[in-house]
Amino acid sequence: MVTLRNTASEFAQYLGRELNFDQKDAETVRYGIEIILGAFIKGLFIIVISYWIGIIPYVLAVFATSSILRLLSGGVHCSTYGRCLVLGTAMMVLTGWASLIISPYVRKDLMLLLIMLTALTGLYFVKKYAPADNCNKSITKEAKRVRYKRLSLFFVITWTVVIAFVIIICWESPSTYSLVLASIGGFLGQIFSLCPAGYRLIGSIDNVLGKILP
Known part of the structure; x- marks a missing residue:
């Protein structure tokens, strides 16, 4: 199942392999990506609904x-x-x-x-x-x-x-x-x-x- 956490984890693992992050740094990156993606999706969702309502x-x-x-x-x-x-x-x-x-x-x-x-x-x-x-x-x-x-x-x-x-x-x-x-x-x-x-x-x-x- 595709979730926000899984998406952020996969992206963080990719960056970790490319940039040689250790596990702790990769987890920090994962959390940051999850926050950014979550805020973006939530903001977009809120804007669409509030625009529709006026x-x-x-x-x-x-x-x-x-x-x-x-x-x-x-x-x-x-x-x-x-x-x-x-x-x-x-x-x-x-x-x-x-x-x-x-x-x-x-x-x-x-x-x-x-x-x-x-x-x-x-x-x-x-x-x-x-x-x-x-x-x-x-x-x-x-x-x-x-x-x-x-x-x-x-x-x-x-x-x-x-x-x-x-x-x-x-x-x-x-x-x-x-x-x-x-x-x-x-x-x-x-x-x-x-x-x-x-x-x-x-x-x-x-x-x-x-x-x-x-």
């Missing part, structure tokens, strides 16, 4: 925010790539759609308050849980964990400043609130995946999806 800018805002933060902070995954693809796509499309529906009812002062509350929540979760391990990757070196935590905190602060600046400067644009809400949704979804409750919820959904998908 909400592509908002879904891309969710995707960009959550993907960058996930790269730094880790978080729970489903046990197979297929389940991750289905769950991730559904959550991002629903979040993008919800941001478009809700945005007309949100005022500027409420949006700024929401950004601040989201940032404080993000700082707390990142400081307490990041980097969060998953079944595919565990960071054991303390120096590396500290580095990823600092990068995650830096992202939260930078994201907050940029999003608040966008609201203050571009608040009259009809699409601004929808895009910002979508980004907030992606941010909150990712930090929830760091905590024990997120692991339990995704684990339960994974079990349900396991009855449909391998």
